[in-house]
Amino acid sequence: MSISITLMGHHRIIAKRDIIKIPKEKINSVSDAFLFLKKIYPEIIINENTTLVTVNDKISHMDESIKANDNIAFLPVFGGG
Amino acid sequence: MKVITSFKYTAPEITGGVTDSILRIDLTQSTISIQKLDEDFKHKYIGGRGYALKLIWDDTTSETKYDSEENLLVMAGGPLCNEPRFPGTGKFVVGTISPLTNTFIDSNVGGFFAPILKACGFDAIAIKGISSKKIILTIDDDKGEIAIIEAPSFSEEIDNGGISYGKAILNYYTDNKITKHIAAVTTGIGAETTLFGLINSHFLDNNRKRLRTKQAGRGGTGTVMRYKNLMSVIVNSSKTRIKNNNPINPHGVKNAGGTLAKLIKEEDPKQLHLASWGTPVLVEYMNKFHILPINNYQYGQSDKAKQIFSDVFLNEYLKDKKFDGCYAGCNLACAKGAEDVTLTRGPHKGRTVGVDGPEYETAGAVTCLGIFDPHFIMEFNWYCDEYGVDTISMGVVTAFFMESFQRGFLSEEDIGYTLNWGDIENADRFIHDTCSGTGIGKIASQGINSAKKWIAEKHSTNTDANYDETLIELNKFAMEVKGLEFSMYISKESLAQQGGYGFALKGPQHDEAWLIFLDQVHNEMETFEMKTAALKWFPLIRTWFNAVGLCKLPWIDVRHPEAAHTENPAQNIPSFNLYIEYLNSTTGSEKNIDDILIDSERLHLLQKMINVRQGKGTREHDQIPLRAMGPASIEEFNSRSEYYIDWLNKNVKSEIPKNNEDKLILLQETRKELYAKLCDIVYKEKGYDNNGIPFSETLEKFQLYDNKAKHILKKHQ
Numbered sequence: 178m179s180i181s182i183t184l185m186g187h188h189r190i191i192a193k194r195d196i197i198k199i200p201k202e203k204i205n206s207v208s209d210a211f212l213f214l215k216k217i218y219p220e221i222i223i224n225e226n227t228t229l230v231t232v233n234d235k236i237s238h239m240d241e242s243i244k245a246n247d248n249i250a251f252l253p254v255f256g257g258g
Numbered sequence: 259m260k261v262i263t264s265f266k267y268t269a270p271e272i273t274g275g276v277t278d279s280i281l282r283i284d285l286t287q288s289t290i291s292i293q294k295l296d297e298d299f300k301h302k303y304i305g306g307r308g309y310a311l312k313l314i315w316d317d318t319t320s321e322t323k324y325d326s327e328e329n330l331l332v333m334a335g336g337p338l339c340n341e342p343r344f345p346g347t348g349k350f351v352v353g354t355i356s357p358l359t360n361t362f363i364d365s366n367v368g369g370f371f372a373p374i375l376k377a378c379g380f381d382a383i384a385i386k387g388i389s390s391k392k393i394i395l396t397i398d399d400d401k402g403e404i405a406i407i408e409a410p411s412f413s414e415e416i417d418n419g420g421i422s423y424g425k426a427i428l429n430y431y432t433d434n435k436i437t438k439h440i441a442a443v444t445t446g447i448g449a450e451t452t453l454f455g456l457i458n459s460h461f462l463d464n465n466r467k468r469l470r471t472k473q474a475g476r477g478g479t480g481t482v483m484r485y486k487n488l489m490s491v492i493v494n495s496s497k498t499r500i501k502n503n504n505p506i507n508p509h510g511v512k513n514a515g516g517t518l519a520k521l522i523k524e525e526d527p528k529q530l531h532l533a534s535w536g537t538p539v540l541v542e543y544m545n546k547f548h549i550l551p552i553n554n555y556q557y558g559q560s561d562k563a564k565q566i567f568s569d570v571f572l573n574e575y576l577k578d579k580k581f582d583g584c585y586a587g588c589n590l591a592c593a594k595g596a597e598d599v600t601l602t603r604g605p606h607k608g609r610t611v612g613v614d615g616p617e618y619e620t621a622g623a624v625t626c627l628g629i630f631d632p633h634f635i636m637e638f639n640w641y642c643d644e645y646g647v648d649t650i651s652m653g654v655v656t657a658f659f660m661e662s663f664q665r666g667f668l669s670e671e672d673i674g675y676t677l678n679w680g681d682i683e684n685a686d687r688f689i690h691d692t693c694s695g696t697g698i699g700k701i702a703s704q705g706i707n708s709a710k711k712w713i714a715e716k717h718s719t720n721t722d723a724n725y726d727e728t729l730i731e732l733n734k735f736a737m738e739v740k741g742l743e744f745s746m747y748i749s750k751e752s753l754a755q756q757g758g759y760g761f762a763l764k765g766p767q768h769d770e771a772w773l774i775f776l777d778q779v780h781n782e783m784e785t786f787e788m789k790t791a792a793l794k795w796f797p798l799i800r801t802w803f804n805a806v807g808l809c810k811l812p813w814i815d816v817r818h819p820e821a822a823h824t825e826n827p828a829q830n831i832p833s834f835n836l837y838i839e840y841l842n843s844t845t846g847s848e849k850n851i852d853d854i855l856i857d858s859e860r861l862h863l864l865q866k867m868i869n870v871r872q873g874k875g876t877r878e879h880d881q882i883p884l885r886a887m888g889p890a891s892i893e894e895f896n897s898r899s900e901y902y903i904d905w906l907n908k909n910v911k912s913e914i915p916k917n918n919e920d921k922l923i924l925l926q927e928t929r930k931e932l933y934a935k936l937c938d939i940v941y942k943e944k945g946y947d948n949n950g951i952p953f954s955e956t957l958e959k960f961q962l963y964d965n966k967a968k969h970i971l972k973k974h975q
Contacts, residue, residue: 183546185543185546186531186542190569222527223528225822226819227528227529229779234546254529255530255543255815256775256813256828
């Protein structure tokens with residue numbers, strides 16, 4: 178069983194992939210996924226204060242618990258130009 | 259050059275960001291004069307959009323159309339434009355009565371034009387009348403002269419090209435020695451053949467060693483310019499730009515600008531990466547949340563969208579990775595450009611050109627056609643700039659004709675060829691036909707509001723269909739409000755954005771409000787009251803940016819980390835406070851955000867009154883097409899049936915029908931009720947009656963209840 182992190186924008190370019198799958202036993206919360214991502218891709222810089230967290234395309238937060246097959250994304254906030 | 263009229267002058271000085279002078283041009287009489295502004299005018303109307311509004315309110319009537327002699331073409335920066343020590347100060351607004359909407363349109367555009375115009379001594383230019391021959395206007399601070407001159411002609415190809423003519427006229431004027439001290443505006447033949455002509459703003463980019471352009475795209479301002487026989491306006495001043503605004507508190511300006519520039523430098527690489535990728539970066543995120551306007555706003559997401567994600571442009575076209583700002587001092591620098599792009603289609607096939615773009619909107623306009631080809635996007639970008647037509651309107655008009663064809667309202671015989679989603683060759687052909695006013699292009703060139711009536715007439719003539727019933731069907735997917743085509747975001751799943759588009763005074767352009775993410779993704783506007791509050795606050799703040807001569811991207815698209823700890827992070831108040839510091843340091847005022855909201859609300863109301871006067875200000879004109887508030891067809895419903903059924907279960911108390919056709923009808927009716935309720939609440943919040951007309955007390959509060967306003971309101975009592 179696994180969870181996935183969708184990578185977009187410059188995260189995708191740095192990682193050279195658009196999705197990462199992680200075994201569920203390593204991840205209990207969004208925060209765990211965040212730390213995992215930073216560990217394997219230290220060049221990916223994410224500021225929690227200016228990052229939108231989604232779980233299964235719904236807005237979420239760092240403390241949210243994660244189930245198997247959940248998909249997480251860390252997105253920039255933007256206001257529409 | 260053959261001078262028709264010239265006027266010797268000494269440029270009025272700039273103090274606190276303003277010269278208090280407007281250049282008045284009458285092209286019918288060939289006269290030039292300078293209007294001095296009193297303190298009341300300046301304080302009430304601020305600059306930029308505000309000046310354009312007031313000038314047009316005063317000098318035009320309910321009978322004024324875009325091609326009336328008294329229609330004004332106003333170009334105005336604002337007190338805060340022209341400051342290289344603060345990011346994003348190259349903006350100006352073009353304001354006029356629009357050919358598409360028959361009411362006030364303002365279109366904002368970047369570049370060096372307004373800063374140099376200010377250096378030449380003017381806060382704005384107001385041009386009325388129609389010249390009997392093609393002319394250019396030159397405003398030359400170095401020579402101390404303003405002149406109306408017969409427009410030089412170079413060749414039919416050059417004269418017809420918005421980009422080409424700009425290059426030719428600037429080389430001609432400067433004897434092939436163009437510098438960063440000169441700028442020009444032009445338009446192209448597409449502004450003559452269509453109602454959605456744009457204005458190109460040209461400036462020298464020393465990095466790229468060529469002229470570059472930004473566009474005042476929306477609403478047909480270029481069509482007005484072309485109709486006046488005005489081929490170009492050139493501004494020239496060698497005055498140094500640093501400190502040229504003569505701010506009252508230069509230290510405050512430097513402090514605010516330095517802090518904002520530092521924020522951009524630190525935060526943009528962690529957020530949208532606009533400085534590296536430009537606005538095409540939005541394609542990927544809009545696709546994720548079903549917001550791309552694919553196939554005339556039917557579908558928001560496609561697997562093909564990855565073919566036009568921003569890294570594709572970065573790798574294929576923006577390889578040289580230059581620092582690409584549209585004005586000095588802005589380190590967000592998101593105005594990307596590409597060199598040596600070979601055109602593979604159209605009248606300039608085989609030519610290698612520089613392309614300024616693409617912006618997100620241009621890429622979005624191409625997805626509207628079901629096309630995901632990056633090279634086509636680059637060519638579409640260049641041709642629209644050269645023809646002088648708005649990429650947004652061009653894309654949405656083409657998409658409307660495509661869908662009309664595919665749903666059987668138009669035949670291959672009517673058009674001359676087929677128009678299917680994703681068919682690049684015929685889409686390309688249609689675009690050139692429209693811009694040259696050829697064949698079916700003559701109809702398309704008038705915009706969707708006019709074209710849909712022609713199509714209904716054609717269809718009812720060719721078949722047994724009833725005209726009125728046909729028009730009802732076409733209206734479901736005719737993506738325009740007040741006559742202006744929608745900008746490039748699907749609003750179906752965001753009631754707040756539906757309001758953002760419907761209530762936008764100029765028509766459905768997102769520069770008044772972009773609330774999709776807050777509403778649809780963040781779910782931060784669960785109640786009507788929250789949506790209403792946002793629909794008031796954001797348009798007012800955005801209005802302010804257009805009044806003072808500033809680009810809003812450094813504020814709206816670079817989030818200050820401290821904003822997360824404020825009451826409303828989306829307002830980005832910690833960044834906005836830097837703008838307030840910049841304002842007060844430049845002008846010597848002592849304003850806070852509440853003062854700014856009051857100033858903006860005055861301008862917003864004035865624009866509303868122009869709409870009422872021009873017959874575009876009532877509830878009827880704030881209504882949006884069915885496609886903008888939900889799925890208009892069963893195919894759209896079925897493409898996301900699980901989502902829509904879930905929505906019905908959450909939002910409808912009555913029993914949900916069994917089959918999808920009936921579910922669709924229930925969904926549509928519910929969405930219409932919600933939008934109607936939103937209208938009621940928003941009008942009340944804004945001080946309007948239930949028909950969208952401002953109360954007299956609302957106008958009095960902002961000193962706008964003059965005799966003209968009284969006369970207009972009387973008609974609605």
